[in-house]
Amino acid sequence: xxxxxxxxxxxxxxxxxxxxxxxxxxxxxxxxxxxxxxxxxxxxxxxxxxxxxxxxxxxxxxxxxxxxxxxxxxxxxxxxxxxxxxxxxxxxxxxxxxxxxxxxxxxxxxxxxxxxxxxxxxxxxxxxxxxxxxxxxxxxxxxxxxxxxxxxxxxxxxxxxxxxxxxxxxxxxxxxxxxxxxxxxxxxxxxxxxxxxxxxxxxxxxxxxxxxxxxxxxxxxxxxxxxxxxxxxxxxxxxxxxxxxxxxxxxxxxxxxxxxxxxxxxxxxxxxxxxxxxxxxxxxxxxxxxxxxxxxxxxxxxxxxxxxxxxxxxxxxxxxxxxxxxxxxxxx
Numbered sequence: 001x002x003x004x005x006x007x008x009x010x011x012x013x014x015x016x017x018x019x020x021x022x023x024x025x026x027x028x029x030x031x032x033x034x035x036x037x038x039x040x041x042x043x044x045x046x047x048x049x050x051x052x053x054x055x056x057x058x059x060x061x062x063x064x065x066x067x068x069x070x071x072x073x074x075x076x077x078x079x080x081x082x083x084x085x086x087x088x089x090x091x092x093x094x095x096x097x098x099x100x101x102x103x104x105x106x107x108x109x110x111x112x113x114x115x116x117x118x119x120x121x122x123x124x125x126x127x128x129x130x131x132x133x134x135x136x137x138x139x140x141x142x143x144x145x146x147x148x149x150x151x152x153x154x155x156x157x158x159x160x161x162x163x164x165x166x167x168x169x170x171x172x173x174x175x176x177x178x179x180x181x182x183x184x185x186x187x188x189x190x191x192x193x194x195x196x197x198x199x200x201x202x203x204x205x206x207x208x209x210x211x212x213x214x215x216x217x218x219x220x221x222x223x224x225x226x227x228x229x230x231x232x233x234x235x236x237x238x239x240x241x242x243x244x245x246x247x248x249x250x251x252x253x254x255x256x257x258x259x260x261x262x263x264x265x266x267x268x269x270x271x272x273x274x275x276x277x278x279x280x281x282x283x284x285x286x287x288x289x290x291x292x293x294x295x296x297x298x299x300x301x302x303x304x305x306x307x308x309x310x311x312x313x314x315x316x317x318x319x320x321x322x323x324x325x326x327x328x329x330x331x332x
Contacts, residue, residue, distance in 0.1 A: 010040070015047070022199065032076060039146060103132075103159065139160045194227070210286065216283045219283050
């Protein structure tokens with residue numbers, strides 16, 4: 001299917017904050033790859049969003065390229081999709097300011113992620129408060145029709161929709177109003193040791209996190225040591241926090257095998273059998289990605305070529321959108 005035949009444009013963004021993990025792979029990256037089959041896709045390395053917290057410049061430079069290599073390794077095809085560094089398209093920042101000028105203080109203050117993250121930081125930057133406006137700009141700049149989101153990002157997508165409609169009503173038709181897209185399984189992969197908490201690079205211990213850089217032995221050990229419970233039956237119980245560990249393992253397996261977690265539970269009599277199956281499935285999924293990622297990361301010139309091409313293709317869309325925005329606002 002050629003891009004001209006595709007009726008939908010999908011926008012996804014990922015912050016370059018270190019080595020990606022199994023939750024990223026199952027909750028986002030695998031869906032990114034599938035989306036290439038039916039839509040025109042733009043994948044954003046959201047490095048401007050990283051500035052809401054302190055960054056070490058040299059480390060950020062490396063992490064940006066690490067993420068590019070990871071996205072290519074999981075199956076993002078730069079000949080079919082646009083892979084672009086956010087900071088290399090200045091229209092993101094320009095439209096971000098315009099979206100700040102479209103949003104209200106009350107709307108930004110109601111964002112639950114700001115409240116949660118602000119409580120965890122001694123120094124709360126203004127950009128942490130306003131970054132949902134930049135996220136809206138990321139989406140609207142490319143006239144995206146679909147945006148894959150987890151439950152924790154739905155509020156931000158709703159704000160983007162609200163701002164698009166408000167701008168359109170005030171100044172005339174300008175932006176596509178995007179729809180959300182939720183993954184079927186493993187939208188929230190949980191920590192293997194703290195299964196009531198989302199798997200995250202900010203966790204205090206790596207024991208519950210499967211990194212995409214982990215070797216096969218490390219992956220197996222982490223899964224075999226995953227926290228379960230004292231019950232003697234393998235069951236998928238998504239609403240029972242006491243059984244969160246087993247539910248998490250079943251959802252991981254469901255995402256990898258494409259079978260409903262409740263049906264998968266019937267295959268196993270003991271937790272050890274379930275863990276063995278999950279470990280093998282994760283090794284089979286992560287191993288090839290890890291190896292491709294290492295090979296791609298060793299050739300920075302090739303990564304730079306992908307980004308240069310992505311920047312030029314992205315700016316064709318972005319400059320057209322901003323020309324219309326400026327004209328609507330009287331900034332021409």
